[in-house]
Structure formats: C-alpha cells, structure tokens
Amino acid sequence: MDRLDAMRAFISVVSEGSFTRAAERLEMSPQLVSKYVAQLENHLGVRLLNRTTRKLHLTEAGRRYHPRAQQLLVDLDDVEQQLGDLQTQARGLLRISAPVSFATRHLAPLLGDFQRDHPGVDIDLQLNDRKVDIVEEGFDIALRIGHLKSSSLIAKRVAPVRLVLCASPAYLARHGTPRRLEDLEPHRYLRYSYMEQEAGESIFRWLPGRGQHPSGDLVSSDLVSNNGDVLVEAAVAGAGLVLQPTFISGAAIKAGKLQVILPEYEPKPMSLYVVYAHRQLLASKVRCFVDFMEGYFGDPPFWDKFD
Known part of the structure; x- marks a missing residue:
C-alpha cells in the first residue's frame, strides 16, 4: 500500500463527501479510492468512515486522524515546493x-x-x-x-x-540639559499616547505628563499625540523633550537636529x-x-x- 496515496484518497473523500466525487478529483476509479481507504483503515487498525447508502460520516478516530493527515500532506507538498521552482512563485x-x-x-x-x-x-x-x-x-x-x-x-x-530621550540643541540651550533624572521635572515633555509603561521604568516615571511626579507635584504635558513623527518634528522645532524610537528620531540625531539626553538611562530596547x-x-x-x-x-x- 502506498500510504501517501491512501491518505490523499481518504482526505479527498472527506472533503468531497463521496467516493465518486473524490475519484473524479483524483482522476481514478471509485473502486480504487475505496480500496485505498480500506487499506488505510486496515493499516491503522481502526475504522475512519461510517458508510451509508446516502452519506459518509467520520468516526471519532477519523475526526482525530483527518486534520493531522491533512497537515502531513501539506507539509510534504510545501517541502517539495521549496526545493523546486515554485518556491519563488x-x-x-x-x-x-x-x-x-x-x-x-x-x-x-x-x-x-x-x-x-x-x-x-x-x-x-x-x-x-x-x-x-x-x-x-x-x-x-x-x-x-x-x-x-x-x-x-x-x-x-x-x-x-531603541528608545532615546532627546531634544533640539536650541531647546537645551534655552532650558538647560538634564544631567540627572531629577532634572527632568521642569522640562516640557512631548508624550506619545500609545507608549507602553514597561518601555523603561527607570526614566519613564520621571517624565512629565504622566499624572503625579515622584516629587509629589502634579504635572501635565504640553503636547500629546498618537503619532511619533509629529512629536519628533515638534522636538526638532524646539518644543520640548521627546522619548521616541530611533527608527523615527535617528536621522535627526545623526544630522545634529536632536541631541540624546541621559543615555545611561536609556530604556530597555x-x-x-x-x-x-x-x-x-x-x-x-x-x-x-x-x-x-x-x-x-x-x-x-x-x-x-x-x-
């Protein structure tokens, strides 16, 4: 018995709902399809299908076997596809x-x-x-x-x-460059509204605009947005500090339009x-x-x- 052919015959019978339609799909006789399924059942030692004159029903063993057999054939076809020209198609x-x-x-x-x-x-x-x-x-x-x-x-x-805290050189010249976490308190912060709190506890809790500052003072952001590009451009224009991924801020940093602040407290990537x-x-x-x-x-x- 060719087990792969038998598995394909069984899967086709299940998907088509009859031996006749499965035979048409596989381009073989209904008798051969029935023989393959019977051989597969004998090999496994269980009945996979209950046959009546009008309909086919999967047994409990058939319900368990069908998805795994289907996946095995898909995996085999996929391996063959990767080895051939169809991999690029x-x-x-x-x-x-x-x-x-x-x-x-x-x-x-x-x-x-x-x-x-x-x-x-x-x-x-x-x-x-x-x-x-x-x-x-x-x-x-x-x-x-x-x-x-x-x-x-x-x-x-x-x-x-990577997330880096940065600001424009002009902003830092006017308001001072933070050297410690405590120095962040008086600064204007441009907050991204989707930022995850786990992005970096060491610096995150010191940033303005997150409710109550560790000092006990209530603070508020000067700008909140759900778009990081807007916030980075605002920081380049001198609006305040911004904590954003380097895939947004990196070009401005490289061009000298933004300066990284407190790199030793950079959040976990x-x-x-x-x-x-x-x-x-x-x-x-x-x-x-x-x-x-x-x-x-x-x-x-x-x-x-x-x-």
Whole structure:
C-alpha cells in the first residue's frame, strides 16, 4: 500500500463527501479510492468512515486522524515546493497591518524588493498604531513594536527597537540639559499616547505628563499625540523633550537636529515583530514574507548607526 496515496484518497473523500466525487478529483476509479481507504483503515487498525447508502460520516478516530493527515500532506507538498521552482512563485493578496511611522519611513523599500522577488504577490498595506485583531479583521500579517505578551499568535523578532530621550540643541540651550533624572521635572515633555509603561521604568516615571511626579507635584504635558513623527518634528522645532524610537528620531540625531539626553538611562530596547495567526495551513505568501524580513534591516538596524 502506498500510504501517501491512501491518505490523499481518504482526505479527498472527506472533503468531497463521496467516493465518486473524490475519484473524479483524483482522476481514478471509485473502486480504487475505496480500496485505498480500506487499506488505510486496515493499516491503522481502526475504522475512519461510517458508510451509508446516502452519506459518509467520520468516526471519532477519523475526526482525530483527518486534520493531522491533512497537515502531513501539506507539509510534504510545501517541502517539495521549496526545493523546486515554485518556491519563488508565492501568489495571492497579502494583507499587512503596520505601525504608521515605521511603515512610512522604512517599509516601502522592503515591499518593493519583496515584490520584485515575488511578482505574484499583491500587497494591501493598512497603517494603524492600534493592535489589530489579525484574524477578525482579515490580515495575514501584522508588524508590531513592543514587548509582546504570550498569545495564540506566532511572532518572529525582526529587529531591536531603541528608545532615546532627546531634544533640539536650541531647546537645551534655552532650558538647560538634564544631567540627572531629577532634572527632568521642569522640562516640557512631548508624550506619545500609545507608549507602553514597561518601555523603561527607570526614566519613564520621571517624565512629565504622566499624572503625579515622584516629587509629589502634579504635572501635565504640553503636547500629546498618537503619532511619533509629529512629536519628533515638534522636538526638532524646539518644543520640548521627546522619548521616541530611533527608527523615527535617528536621522535627526545623526544630522545634529536632536541631541540624546541621559543615555545611561536609556530604556530597555523593545523589538519589531512580524506576527501571524497560528494556522495549520500557512500560505506560501506569508511564509515568504516572514523569511524575507529576517535580517533585512541589518544588525544593528541602519537607523541606529548615528552614535
């Protein structure tokens, strides 16, 4: 008995609902399909299907066996595809959700390079800084930045994400450069409304605009925004201190438009992740994109090369 042929016959019978339609799909006789399924049942020592004159029903053993057998065949086909020319022929629409600032600054070259390598893949990119539900909202992939908590999703780390506190030289000339955490209290702070508190306790709790300062005084931010680019540009214009990822602020730092403050208290780096649903049947377009992102931005990423 060819076990792979028998497994394919069984899976086709289940998906088509009859031996006749399965035979048409497999381009063989119904008798041969029935023989394959019977041989598979004999090999396993259990009945997989209950047959009546009108309908087929999976037994309990069949319900357990079917998804695993299906996955084994998919994995085998996938390995063969990767070894052949079809590896470069990922196809279909790839729906991606990505953070606004990261995508507008750094994602376009990657997408262009990816589509040159995989011309059969169309991309629908949606920008949003909230954490979308990729299953409910129909995304194949989401790019996320932070310290990911455990979930049912699969996450692959793509690059580190540094957070640095900085301000323009003109602002520091007018208001002074903080040398200690306590020196942050009188300064104007440009706050990102989605910033995670775990980004760095040592410096985070000293920043103005987070309710009550450790000194006991009530403080407020001069500017709050859900967009990091706006805050960095405001800092370049001299509006105050800003704590933002280097993939946004790095170019301004390198150009001397922003100056890093208190680098010894730099928060623990976060990470950029590519996230996708835990699916048994992973589409080639998703796998190819995940693999393509690995190492694309460098180690360290090119936006961190300003020190």
